[in-house]
Amino acid sequence: MRFFALFILVTTQIALMQATQAAQPIGRLFSSPAERSTLNYLRQTKKVMMVTPVETTDQQAESAPVELPDAINMQGYVKRSDGKDGTVWINNQAMQENTGNKDVQVGSLPENGNRVPLKLPANGRRLTLKAGQVYDPQNNRVREARSHGAGR
Numbered sequence: 001m002r003f004f005a006l007f008i009l010v011t012t013q014i015a016l017m018q019a020t021q022a023a024q025p026i027g028r029l030f031s032s033p034a035e036r037s038t039l040n041y042l043r044q045t046k047k048v049m050m051v052t053p054v055e056t057t058d059q060q061a062e063s064a065p066v067e068l069p070d071a072i073n074m075q076g077y078v079k080r081s082d083g084k085d086g087t088v089w090i091n092n093q094a095m096q097e098n099t100g101n102k103d104v105q106v107g108s109l110p111e112n113g114n115r116v117p118l119k120l121p122a123n124g125r126r127l128t129l130k131a132g133q134v135y136d137p138q139n140n141r142v143r144e145a146r147s148h149g150a151g152r
Contacts (some may be wrong), residue, residue, distance in 0.1 A: 043084065068122050068137040069103035073145060074129040077116055079109050088116055 075089040085096045086109045095101065097109050100121065107117030115128035120137060127135055127142070134145045 069120070072104055072118065072120070072129070072135040072137070074116060074118075074131060074133055074135075075145075076131040077109060090118075 069091075071091075073091050075092065077086060077088040079086045085098060088095050088097060088106050088109070090104055090106070093101070095106050097106050099106060100119075102121065105119040105121060107119065109116060114130050116130075117126065117128050118135075119126050123137070125137070129135060129142065132145050133142050135142050
C-alpha cells in the first residue's frame with residue numbers, strides 16, 4: 001500500500017511540474033525584442049527601388065542571346081497578415097513580393113491558395129510554383145525538390 005501511495009504522489013508531482021512549465025509563455029521566437037524593433041523599423045522605412053528599363057534597339061535585341069537561369073527553386077513564402085508585402089525564398093534568397101532580380105520576378109501572393117506567381121525576365125515566361133518545387137527552364141518542367149537524403 002505504501003508503494004502505491006508513493007507512486008501516486010510522484011506521478012502527481014510530475015504532472016504538476018509539467019503543467020507549471022506549460023503555462024509559462026514562450027515569448028517571441030527567433031529574435032529578441034530589440035531585434036524585432038529593428039526589423040519593424042527597417043520594414044517601415046524601406047525605400048522603394050524603382051528600376052527603369054533600358055531601351056534597346058532591335059539590332060541589340062537580336063544580337064544578345066537569351067540567358068536562362070539554371071533553375072528556379074522555391075523554398076517557401078510567408079504571407080503577412082498586416083497587409084504589407086510578404087516574403088518569398090527563391091534559390092536561397094529572400095525576396096519581397098512584387099520585386100525581382102535578374103533571374104526571376106515575384107508577383108503578388110494570392111489571398112487563397114498556395115501557388116506563387118513568377119516571371120522569368122530572360123524569356124518572359126510566366127509560371128506558378130508551390131513551396132518545395134523547382135522549375136527547370138532548359139526542359140520547361142516543374143518538379144518537386146528532393147530532400148537531402150532522398151534518392152540515394
